[in-house]
Amino acid sequence: MPKEIYLVKVGMSMTEGMVSEWFIPDGGEVKKGDLVYALETEKVNLDVDAEYDGVVKHAVEVGVTLEPGDVVGYIFQADEEIPEDLVGADNGTTSKTSVEDKVVHLEAAKETVPVVVADQSPKVNSDGRVKSSPAARRLALELGLDFRAAEGSGPGGRIIERDIEALAGSMREKTPVQLTTQASFKASPLAKKLAETRGIDLAYVSGTGPGGRIVQLDVENAEISVTSASSERGVTAELSSGPHAGDVVPVKGMRKTIATRMHQSLMESAQLSMDMEVLMDDAVKMRTGLVEEWAAEGIKPTYTDLVIKACAKALTSHPMMNSQFSIEAISLLEGVHVGMAVALPEGLVVPVVRNADKLSVKDLAAETSRLAKAAREGTLGLDDYAGGTFTVSALGMYGVDSFTPIINSPQSGIMGVNRLYDGMEWEGERIVKSKKMNLSLTWDHRALDGAPAAEFLVEVKSLLETPFRLLV
Amino acid sequence: MKELNFDVVILGGGPGGYTAAIRSAQLGLKVGLVEREELGGVCLNWGCIPTKSLLHAADVMRELESATTLGIEVGKPKFNLKKMVKRSRDVAGQLSGGISHLMKKNKIEVFYGDAKLRDKNTVQVEDQVMGCKNIVLATGASAKNLPHVQADGDLIWEARAAMTPSFMPKRLLIIGAGAIGVEFASFYRSMGSKVTLIEMMKQILPSEDNEIAEMAKRSFVEQGVEVLTETGIESLEKKKSKLVASINGSERIFDAAILSVGVEANIEGLGIDNLGVELKNGFVLVDEYQQTSVEGIYAIGDVSGVPCLAHKASHEGTICAEAIAGELPLPVKKERIPGCTYSYPQIASIGLTEFAASERGAIKVGRFPLIANGKAVAINDTEGMIKTIFDEETGELLGAHMIGPGVTEMIQGFAVAITLETTEADLMATVFPHPTLSEAMHESVLSAFGRTINF
Numbered sequence: 001m002p003k004e005i006y007l008v009k010v011g012m013s014m015t016e017g018m019v020s021e022w023f024i025p026d027g028g029e030v031k032k033g034d035l036v037y038a039l040e041t042e043k044v045n046l047d048v049d050a051e052y053d054g055v056v057k058h059a060v061e062v063g064v065t066l067e068p069g070d071v072v073g074y075i076f077q078a079d080e081e082i083p084e085d086l087v088g089a090d091n092g093t094t095s096k097t098s099v100e101d102k103v104v105h106l107e108a109a110k111e112t113v114p115v116v117v118a119d120q121s122p123k124v125n126s127d128g129r130v131k132s133s134p135a136a137r138r139l140a141l142e143l144g145l146d147f148r149a150a151e152g153s154g155p156g157g158r159i160i161e162r163d164i165e166a167l168a169g170s171m172r173e174k175t176p177v178q179l180t181t182q183a184s185f186k187a188s189p190l191a192k193k194l195a196e197t198r199g200i201d202l203a204y205v206s207g208t209g210p211g212g213r214i215v216q217l218d219v220e221n222a223e224i225s226v227t228s229a230s231s232e233r234g235v236t237a238e239l240s241s242g243p244h245a246g247d248v249v250p251v252k253g254m255r256k257t258i259a260t261r262m263h264q265s266l267m268e269s270a271q272l273s274m275d276m277e278v279l280m281d282d283a284v285k286m287r288t289g290l291v292e293e294w295a296a297e298g299i300k301p302t303y304t305d306l307v308i309k310a311c312a313k314a315l316t317s318h319p320m321m322n323s324q325f326s327i328e329a330i331s332l333l334e335g336v337h338v339g340m341a342v343a344l345p346e347g348l349v350v351p352v353v354r355n356a357d358k359l360s361v362k363d364l365a366a367e368t369s370r371l372a373k374a375a376r377e378g379t380l381g382l383d384d385y386a387g388g389t390f391t392v393s394a395l396g397m398y399g400v401d402s403f404t405p406i407i408n409s410p411q412s413g414i415m416g417v418n419r420l421y422d423g424m425e426w427e428g429e430r431i432v433k434s435k436k437m438n439l440s441l442t443w444d445h446r447a448l449d450g451a452p453a454a455e456f457l458v459e460v461k462s463l464l465e466t467p468f469r470l471l472v
Numbered sequence: 473m474k475e476l477n478f479d480v481v482i483l484g485g486g487p488g489g490y491t492a493a494i495r496s497a498q499l500g501l502k503v504g505l506v507e508r509e510e511l512g513g514v515c516l517n518w519g520c521i522p523t524k525s526l527l528h529a530a531d532v533m534r535e536l537e538s539a540t541t542l543g544i545e546v547g548k549p550k551f552n553l554k555k556m557v558k559r560s561r562d563v564a565g566q567l568s569g570g571i572s573h574l575m576k577k578n579k580i581e582v583f584y585g586d587a588k589l590r591d592k593n594t595v596q597v598e599d600q601v602m603g604c605k606n607i608v609l610a611t612g613a614s615a616k617n618l619p620h621v622q623a624d625g626d627l628i629w630e631a632r633a634a635m636t637p638s639f640m641p642k643r644l645l646i647i648g649a650g651a652i653g654v655e656f657a658s659f660y661r662s663m664g665s666k667v668t669l670i671e672m673m674k675q676i677l678p679s680e681d682n683e684i685a686e687m688a689k690r691s692f693v694e695q696g697v698e699v700l701t702e703t704g705i706e707s708l709e710k711k712k713s714k715l716v717a718s719i720n721g722s723e724r725i726f727d728a729a730i731l732s733v734g735v736e737a738n739i740e741g742l743g744i745d746n747l748g749v750e751l752k753n754g755f756v757l758v759d760e761y762q763q764t765s766v767e768g769i770y771a772i773g774d775v776s777g778v779p780c781l782a783h784k785a786s787h788e789g790t791i792c793a794e795a796i797a798g799e800l801p802l803p804v805k806k807e808r809i810p811g812c813t814y815s816y817p818q819i820a821s822i823g824l825t826e827f828a829a830s831e832r833g834a835i836k837v838g839r840f841p842l843i844a845n846g847k848a849v850a851i852n853d854t855e856g857m858i859k860t861i862f863d864e865e866t867g868e869l870l871g872a873h874m875i876g877p878g879v880t881e882m883i884q885g886f887a888v889a890i891t892l893e894t895t896e897a898d899l900m901a902t903v904f905p906h907p908t909l910s911e912a913m914h915e916s917v918l919s920a921f922g923r924t925i926n927f
Binding site: 189 | 569570573574577802865866867868892893894895897898
């Protein structure tokens with residue numbers, strides 16, 4: 001009797017395997033202990049040796065999937081008659097495997113059947129519409145599902161709310177990961193802790209860890225990467241030479257941060273904006289005077305400086321606008337630190353004027369010019385970014401009359417500064433030329449309602465219209 | 473001779489080299505690998521693996537000897553040295569064969585022989601010349617000799633001879649108490665040798681935390697090993713098939729000696745000196761992506777410097793393969809590489825020692841003795857401690873040092889923690905299964921913050 005060569009079982013979990021190579025050719029001689037074939041399984045590869053001397057006959061070809069214990073070949077003793085060709089012969093092994101193969105394929109197909117049916121043949125009306133309830137469609141929208149994929153169980157096969165729930169349930173089983181994705185910073189616990197103790201906003205830190213995770217090193221390097229922006233310089237050069245139509249600009253670095261933060265801000269808060277006209281005649285006069293006054297010291301206050309000062313002052317008496325909203329509580333912040341948006345070729349940065357309410361206009365002007373210069377030179381320190389409680393963003397230099405700035409989360413308000421223009425005022429019955437400017441305030445309705453927001457805006461307007469109050 | 477061209481040629485088929493080869497092949501590079509002895513390198517053939525087979529035998533011996541405590545009567549166990557050594561060789565052989573298979577599977581061409589770099593794009597093995605865009609030096613390191621004491625393979629052994637002994641020395645001298653020396657001390661002591669372990673430094677296992685090293689020393693001494701620190705070997709002479717050693721001015725007789733005083737990089741004959749590859753302390757100098765001072769020439773594993781550990785080599789192999797393929801791999805932080813000594817008791821550590829950490833700033837240290845761990849008591853192996861070191865301000869896990877049963881398998885828990893940059897809060901919030909030795913890890917963390925429950 002020839003001795004069987006089996007597909008050996010390697011480990012408890014091995015369910016199938018194959019001969020990946022015959023070391024002894026069909027009809028070749030083998031000595032006990034010689035390697036006969038190479039076994040390949042999902043997990044391991046192993047060279048299998050012969051247990052007997054004799055002539056090897058292959059029963060299966062390389063690459064046929066078998067179960068452990070199946071016969072892959074035979075070893076014939078010297079005195080035994082050797083058949084011509086065993087491969088493909090009906091020895092029960094190969095046919096059994098091919099049947100099993102089919103079973104596996106059928107089962108795989110079965111699994112996908114319901115999905116295919118649901119996707120491709122929804123209950124369609126004669127006018128081509130899928131019958132569904134509004135509640136079902138709304139729920140599907142909330143869950144991010146295609147309602148047409150649901151199996152309608154309502155009257156006439158109409159898709160109703162519970163069908164969407166059932167669909168969501170089945171989706172959850174299939175793709176648990178996708179449904180649990182959340183928008184949150186990927187950062188190591190240590191990185192978070194470091195950022196917290198050093199007052200670093202992780203939104204400004206790009207992660208180099210696995211999968212873009214922010215790690216310790218990133219936080220430690222944050223100062224360098226944010227300020228020197230050495231790697232961004234290349235991007236700056238590219239961008240200032242102008243991207244061309246047809247280019248694909250990768251979303252990374254500062255762009256990515258801005259994109260994430262802005263979108264997050266809009267998604268997570270209830271923002272709305274309003275404009276108000278401010279009469280700027282006195283402010284223009286005062287500023288002209290101050291520019292002359294401080295020229296020797298090289299300090300030149302801008303209109304934005306005056307707005308920052310006015311906002312800071314108004315914030316002290318409107319603490320709800322100087323707050324952070326969270327689901328549990330609104331924190332009214334103690335300091336008034338006003339961020340100023342500075343446009344750079346590669347994107348926007350928002351350094352913070354600390355304790356803007358306590359700074360004199362002169363000191364404030366000196367500070368904003370320092371921050372703007374540092375921002376352009378890429379030498380802002382991390383402290384310069386940290387802890388803003390309100391933001392002022394100016395687009396007046398581009399001739400903008402009104403816009404809806406987006407709140408710099410987690411703040412509750414942002415003031416947009418528009419262009420200064422020659423407007424008209426009534427002086428008695430006479431129209432006179434006068435300097436005017438619009439302020440565009442965006443605030444978070446979750447933190448405060450329209451009336452208090454308007455009161456804040458009126459206060460800012462009033463301060464700018466009687467600007468000596470900014471100096472005292 | 474056919475002309476051969478590769479994207480990468482790797483010199484050395486140890487854990488660094490073969491890993492670099494497979495990773496390169498996975499990334500679509502055409503790879504050649506040169507090996508002068510057996511695939512698997514020292515680790516698999518003459519290091520980690522065969523010694524683990526021997527040390528496991530020693531563990532079983534010891535367990536059998538203490539079996540009566542558990543209520544099992546077995547009589548005095550006897551060992552067969554020849555069979556023990558043969559099994560360790562078979563294990564090495566089996567695994568080396570496996571690597572050969574992996575090379576085939578990944579279509580990596582293997583050349584046997586001594587390699588020489590003709591220039592930075594040409595490698596020669598015997599008569600075969602191959603062109604290559606990149607070269608990876610993974611040639612490993614060899615046991616060092618002392619100026620006045622050289623291993624001779626007869627009575628003075630280096631690791632290779634020490635793991636294939638033809639006789640069991642009654643009196644054994646081990647020179648150098650790093651991981652290798654300590655493991656051999658543990659093995660030979662378990663087999664009944666009278667072992668004298670000498671170390672030049674202040675403590676055995678000089679790279680380990682001082683407190684742990686002291687505990688290990690105490691344990692070895694209790695087991696009957698003579699441990700002499702701050703002690704060098706003055707002379708070692710062969711006299712009538714015995715060794716006469718001069719230690720601390722007095723003459724001592726030994727049947728054999730093991731020289732385990734460190735390793736030196738295998739760079740001789742490679743021809744790298746002509747190419748301007750810079751060295752540092754005798755090892756090839758590399759950057760964080762394992763590139764040497766010559767572009768296109770990389771070095772990984774022992775040849776590129778300490779710590780000389782197989783897992784460091786294979787990780788560096790992956791990094792350099794990815795760097796060559798134009799990916800941006802994450803460089804490995806040296807202090808995040810764990811180290812293990814498989815003696816009895818086992819020792820495992822990762823990160824900074826207490827001393828090194830305290831030099832950096834304020835720390836919190838947790839300690840938990842295994843005598844207070846239920847599982848350790850149950851398995852009758854209570855000698856040991858888990859020590860954890862945290863940055864006081866951030867809660868960063870700076871180091872973990874463990875001694876006792878199973879610690880070489882448990883250290884990976886802290887390795888994952890350190891790599892994921894967890895703080896004490898995450899570790900405290902982790903549920904450890906009961907009853908396990910690993911609960912002592914949790915307790916150690918709690919202890920660092922004054923919250924330990926069971927001690």
